[in-house]
Amino acid sequence: MEALEGGADYLADERKKTQFDVDAMKIFWAGGRHEFQIADRMARLVASDPEFKKDHRAMLGRKELFKNTLRKTAHAWKRINELRLTEEEASLLRFFVDEPAFTDLHWGMFIPAIKGQGTEEQQKKWLPMAYRMQIIGCYAQTELGHGSNVQGLETTATFDPETDEFIINSPTLTSCKWWPGGLGKVSTHAVVYARLITDGEEHGVHGFIVQLRSLDDHLPLPGITVGDIGMKFGNGAYNSMDNGVLRFDHVRIPRDQMLMRVLQVTREGKVVQSNIPRQLIYGTMVYVRQVIVYDASRALSRAVCIATRYSAVRRQFGSQNGRETQVIDYKTQQSRLFPLLASAYAFRIVANWLTWLYKDVTERLQAKDFSTLPEAHACTAGLKSLTTSVTADGIEECRKLCGGHGYLCSSGLPELFAVYVPACTYEGDNIVLLLQVARFLMKTVAELGSGKQLAGTIAYMGRAEHLMQSCCSVQKAEDWSNPDVIVEAFEARSLRMSVTCAKSLSQFSNPEEGFQELQADLAGAALAHCQLIVVSKFLEKMQEDIPGEGVKQQLQALCGIYALSVLKKHLGDFLSTGCISPTQASLANDLLRSLFSQVRPNAIALVDAFNYTDHFLASALGRYDGNVYPKLYEEAWKDPLNESVVPDGYHEYIRPMLKQQLRSSRL
């Protein structure tokens, strides 16, 4: 690890305490030996390349920052080609470069949209150019006045049969495209979503490939106004991305640039459904959300790694062998930090399971089996919502766990937070997503007893009768380490909350009105369902063989911490539904505390297992060697304000204040 170069390892004592095989855990975390090896190689590649040096992004002005990211992006592309990296490797390399950039949207949204929604012909035409980056594309859906409700978009695509073209237009200010990443300054093309109009008739919202800028001089094409939407949260952070605004004034594109895999417009302007089922599009959604859940585990683990290492270095009060106590030994610190550590592992396990789910869904779709789609859709929507919310809050909690020093950019945490939080909003606002899950749950509950087969993550609802009256059997703290006990408590809680909502809904004569009125409770029931999924998947994984001495024991402890800390946080749910008793709650709390003690000596090794380089962490507090203070001190002096001892502005503003004896003050 390059961090060790300096010499002493201030965390060596901590590392000596480890009770498990860290290398085996690294492989578990990565998802396999192959995955570990390429991630490790890409991380080192980036960390050792001076072009990718992290260059105090927080201090750069917008233009400098942006240009600098362009430089890194171009260099990354060069290396990807020179080294003939695979898609998997390339994407990891970009990840470790760690700068939001137009390439994220080009590879992550533009290309998948063409793949998912384009005909074979269209794919053949556009994808090779996109793969070679001869064109750069973005994903232009959201408008200034319209986000979550895609059906409300105002941009129009009107077919002109005379010229065989669509006319793309922004009829109002609120219809401007607004937010697409990569749009503002870089993209030459976009997949634009617009209302399809042929022969005066509306046919809903569809995607169109639109060229925005000349490939010769990068100037916007006639009829196109395009720009950046301005600074976003944080210094550095997402400001290396050119989220853009885009206005169309009757821009014409050939008919064959409508993405026609599912719906086609003929030369005559007739709208024809293709024989490809619409549902295919949901496959892409499952994929994108799997990536988001995976990214949640990355971002959360990164914050947890910083806070854990610093908590072992930082000392405050008390006395341990004549020195102050390491703050990681305080139970409040543990009760805030370890559930996040456990969540990072939990989300990683769930993300890996979602990879399987995506594969399963894709295979079924190809076999025209749509039966699991609604469940898979609800499940990924809910998990996106759950994991991104917990991660956003968790990063900020990690920052607070570092006390004052967490507020410095050199801790790495402010930028991590600022760059992460929009994940709660994009790809579906988290509350809107929970409400979608709730609709699915209400439908499922309504059908209980109809004999319909319930599979996947809602299979448990099939045991409604049992779960409505099951009684938690816990009598002593250790009983809570029984997986069956935990799963049943979570299942009962989730089911009972859904059933209560369904009962309340049935009292409304207008069900839609009822749904609106009870939204908050419905969102609560959806969250309970999602938490159950995470707990179940973690426990299921624990049924498998996991190589490496002590690895499984550590994961089991983390699994217990995850489940019991969720239980503690949402205790009201468990008690009010009668799933557990107050005494059982208190026993759960006892076990939780003892799991904290179990994890404590392994905490540093558990974050070492993420295998993050110091380059990637970019944190004075999270250094592998724990040599925190000299680094903080050194970083401070790099601030532009320290270029001169006497600050710019002294003569104009400070000196006169000090010298002039203002007489008239009443103070």
Add this chain to the structure above:
Amino acid sequence: MEALEGGADYLADERKKTQFDVDAMKIFWAGGRHEFQIADRMARLVASDPEFKKDHRAMLGRKELFKNTLRKTAHAWKRINELRLTEEEASLLRFFVDEPAFTDLHWGMFIPAIKGQGTEEQQKKWLPMAYRMQIIGCYAQTELGHGSNVQGLETTATFDPETDEFIINSPTLTSCKWWPGGLGKVSTHAVVYARLITDGEEHGVHGFIVQLRSLDDHLPLPGITVGDIGMKFGNGAYNSMDNGVLRFDHVRIPRDQMLMRVLQVTREGKVVQSNIPRQLIYGTMVYVRQVIVYDASRALSRAVCIATRYSAVRRQFGSQNGRETQVIDYKTQQSRLFPLLASAYAFRIVANWLTWLYKDVTERLQAKDFSTLPEAHACTAGLKSLTTSVTADGIEECRKLCGGHGYLCSSGLPELFAVYVPACTYEGDNIVLLLQVARFLMKTVAELGSGKQLAGTIAYMGRAEHLMQSCCSVQKAEDWSNPDVIVEAFEARSLRMSVTCAKSLSQFSNPEEGFQELQADLAGAALAHCQLIVVSKFLEKMQEDIPGEGVKQQLQALCGIYALSVLKKHLGDFLSTGCISPTQASLANDLLRSLFSQVRPNAIALVDAFNYTDHFLASALGRYDGNVYPKLYEEAWKDPLNESVVPDGYHEYIRPMLKQQLRSSRL
């Protein structure tokens, strides 16, 4: 309101729905007619002065930003003197200028420290210079390696009887002063906290006035190394403040610059306790924390104002009179937003009560009555912790409530968050403070039955016997609007949690060990106690006459929302202690929903009552007139990236990518 200049009021329909006298509410919010008038005058003064224009702080580099703040600070000082403002007015003016600056520490910490800890002679010598800003001071306590534990500070102040001086020294890297605001670039003086050593003996940590920079050329004096500690969270935000690092190499100061109100060092180097009681220092703490609670209500109300107005403008899905639904009409939106609106009002009421408490404590201290001090101290520590945590989270929630647009700096919310969050850390880390409250509660519980008189915020513990077995009487939802029912539920919950902790503690042979082990539960009990205080103070206020048609009704609804949403969030506490039943919890939830509906038509007027100018809010989303979209659009184009259509870096980095057909890619 200057916001109206543009013409149409897009929120006029909302304002028509108002069911109370907004002007009367403005006066209630301000704390009286006089308070309203000066705040209103100062806000307008700042908003109308072009020198105070908000100038896209988010886009400025560190040096520009800092210099710009120096300019505004100097201008503010000029206006304060020209207009002969009172201290109250001056502080409001600075508040509305809305830029963290060295003056905050000069007026808020340096001067109060001299007032609180200096002898009369010292006050006479230093305060007039400070009041005239002939010297500028900061408060230098925290060190690189030492924060919360003040007794662990390493800086030394060694008395040299030969020269009648103290030698101030930083013996290690970790002993560098680190964080003090105003220190880095501006302050000429500091109150420095250091371990007092005379004749080889240690006498604890005390304050010393130390000159840092020459008053002639602003250069650091010999032996002093001083600088800025670098960028902090967010763009703009706290980066206009020069939080600093300071290292002493045997710096000599005259003996009479030790603050000697409580402890004196004689010419011979003897340490003598003065006849002034040490406790006096707690008075200052109560004062500073009252200010922090007040600031919490300001910051939270500001975020809530933005989110509420935007929620009434923003439409998404559904249909209301042929248009999409205003998102403020969604119950999930209400259940996230209205509790924060209620909290803003609650914290304002508590802050006003704390003003009274500070006065009361001060009078008692003067009369040498220290009996209420421990309670006042615990109470303000706890309220500081509670209100700043809720406000920090609340601002971020308001940002999320604005969907994607909340992520833009032009929404005003990112900077508000970034500038606010350190309040959870400075003046006492919020967890450390809760643990102090818990210690006080455990002591109180231990003494129950000893006949000791319990006054103030812990009076309820005197009714322990009753509260340990009281039963909540709620049978229908409206029963929850009875203040007695609410208070008793909160009292019973708080007491029972404390008693449970005390019982668990008693099972440890070493009480300190027990305290460490049970920290997390203890912090929970402390939080419950603090929430009870807020609920009680809100309800007590509702016993008074409050002028203005409908004003009291609105406040009562908000009070109900505050109490019941806390109850909902911490339902596990209430249920596990048996204070209420699941059915009663569900009834509370029903009432909460109906209170949301009651507040809904008044929501805009309730945030108008904060009387914030558009200048102060600095938010495209929070505009008084609701004309959100043109403003967002206009702001976007001001970004430096939009200075050219083709971005800087195109020729070096984008064009080659587009033109060069990289051949070797395996993608």
